[in-house]
Amino acid sequence: MDKQKYNKHKQKIGTRAIHIRAGRHPEGAHILPIYQTGTFGCETLEETAKAFEDNSKSFLYTRFDNPNFRQVEKKIASLEQGEDCLVFSSGMAAINTTIQFLARNSSHVICTQTLYGGTDELFTNILPKLGIEFSFVDTRDPENVKKAVKENTKVIFLETPANPTLALADIKEISEIARKKNILVVVDNSFASPYNQRPLTLGADLVIHSITKYLNGHGDLIMGAVVGEKELLRGGKDSLFHWRDITGCVAAPLNCFLAERGLQTFGVRMERYNSNALKLANFLENRAEKEKVYYPGLASHPQHQLAQKQMLTEQGKPGFGGMVVFELKGGMSAAKRFLEYFLKNETAVSLVISLGYIDTLIQHPATMTHAAIPREERLKKGITDGLLRVSVGIEDWEDIKESFEQALNSINI
């Protein structure tokens, strides 16, 4: 792609998360109703035949399209400053369809070494069986990306900040390398969210989201999205839209309705995640029980400078996100004692996987999200036995602090 296109908006991101609409709602409804229907009819036989012939009717069958999809798509496209968006049944469906679509015919994909466990499994054990080749690269250094490029490289897939290590990749620099070689850059922006990072404005071609996380924010659905240029997304038979339709990995209208409701508080939630997470990172850094704390907003993060350049709100203020990762002295056994505290006591912290919810969540990648990766491999990716991943919620900071304070005091280090 020669020139990156992205859309600027007059309204600020928090306002867009509330007000962007795909069109006038029927009957003047203030909130778009749920189109809980599998199919849509036409008035006449002629209209029916024409609709199938030239796609002149917007809605025919919910596996093709549905007004609730359009509403969420319009909004997420605007948050990412993208031209268009497609929603999918999950973040994994969005990733899988995009990579199969772009890297068909046995192409080569360069991806970040440390990825969400499901994406890691997809790229290690599933898609290679369909002939797609992957190189896992330490994308913290753009030179490694340059060296990994082959004749048949079609995609560079970045997860930044990475799950769970919060390692960063320089989107702008890597996109410049990619553009010279006609390679598309796809960024999984689930961790930062468009509030803190807009990859299309840095030169990426597509952005992927697990809407399940910060965009929805309420932990009550699974859904994904791809944002980018309209031509790639909806340009006829050879488009991601067509692949979504025919492979059938579509979102559900009810989930779109819920995501739309969650999105309305996106701006205020993100501000609170950013501020609570920075407080937790600073608090943990000052505790004797910690071995190491990883948070892009800490001066001690090895890529803090890049974070200051790349993780910015639309107003240019730093926004380092709601994810905090740390390691306790005492490795696996200390981590387990620490987690037990949250299972056995009433705190503001829940021991579950997932992230970006309104409540604070903690999980242990080595035995939970990344347990499928063999230990040696896992350690090479920086996912040590004692690493703990926190998705900081929007509770009152004092209660989050007290929960961590009590759990730390309970492990006797």
Ligand SMILES: Cc1ncc(COP(=O)(O)O)c(C=O)c1O
């Ligand atoms: C960074 C990242 N990308 C993608 C996914 C997959 O999203 P979903 O669970 O919605 O399929 C996850 C899930 O945890 C994730 O953390």
